[in-house]
Amino acid sequence: MSEGIFDVNKAPVLDSAGRIKALKPLKLLREAAAIREGETAVDFGSGTGTFALPLAEMVGEKGRVYAVDRSPEMMAHLRAKDPPANIVFIQSDVEKSGLADGTADVALMMYILHEVKQPGEFVAEASRLLRPGGRLVVLEWRAEADKPPGPPKRERIPRGALEGYFEAAGLDPVSYTEWTRHDYVTAAVKRTGKSVGEIEAEIADLKALWPAHSVPPSMWQQLEDLEEELERAKKSGG
Numbered sequence: 001m002s003e004g005i006f007d008v009n010k011a012p013v014l015d016s017a018g019r020i021k022a023l024k025p026l027k028l029l030r031e032a033a034a035i036r037e038g039e040t041a042v043d044f045g046s047g048t049g050t051f052a053l054p055l056a057e058m059v060g061e062k063g064r065v066y067a068v069d070r071s072p073e074m075m076a077h078l079r080a081k082d083p084p085a086n087i088v089f090i091q092s093d094v095e096k097s098g099l100a101d102g103t104a105d106v107a108l109m110m111y112i113l114h115e116v117k118q119p120g121e122f123v124a125e126a127s128r129l130l131r132p133g134g135r136l137v138v139l140e141w142r143a144e145a146d147k148p149p150g151p152p153k154r155e156r157i158p159r160g161a162l163e164g165y166f167e168a169a170g171l172d173p174v175s176y177t178e179w180t181r182h183d184y185v186t187a188a189v190k191r192t193g194k195s196v197g198e199i200e201a202e203i204a205d206l207k208a209l210w211p212a213h214s215v216p217p218s219m220w221q222q223l224e225d226l227e228e229e230l231e232r233a234k235k236s237g238g
Helices: 008-014 017-023 027-032 052-059 074-077 119-129 159-168 196-209 217-233
Strands: 040-044 064-069 085-091 104-110 130-141 171-179 183-190
Touching: 008 064, 017 027, 027 052, 040 052, 052 064, 052 085, 064 074, 064 104, 085 196, 104 119, 119 130, 119 159, 159 171, 159 183, 171 217, 183 217, 196 217
Parallel strands: 040 064, 040 104, 064 085, 104 130
Antiparallel strands: 130 183, 171 183
């Protein structure tokens, strides 16, 4: 974290069964992040691996997870869990991972955005790392709540402010869920720059390849993605 490094002595709190049960990381990764096998993901502020470990399992051997964390002690803590080989460790400030443009299909910011000095710049950095159509998933503390757990109210990021960061970074919000009584999860998709007509043509070309009853599952997914992209383009006036 740019504001400081989490005390690794408190790692057992992050790993506690009660916290994991409340967070429901697998459910969040399936529903909010829509993780798929073979994808490349970036977990900013990966910490003890609450999300990086199940994420690595979900993307599988053909996928990859970049676990980005500033703390060498936290990195060592995660390595001690014997993580799968598809997790790549990057010890760095979350805003300066050094990864190339368009590296990832999905990026996660789990309780990390409120920790940085310039959240808008951090969102823009995540957008840079995403491929067109890639997803950014943010878990943050609800701004209307000012009691523990979580940071002081002044440090919390309201939904409206976050969506402003999305807009400035070329991202379109696609979902918002009050995940627990204390937090919310929201997802945004990086704009592809395609026009409505271009997307409609892609959909037509794909549908022409196979009769409806013989379309392979992977193609159905591609069609669904394009149809969602089409709806977003229509809403944005593309």
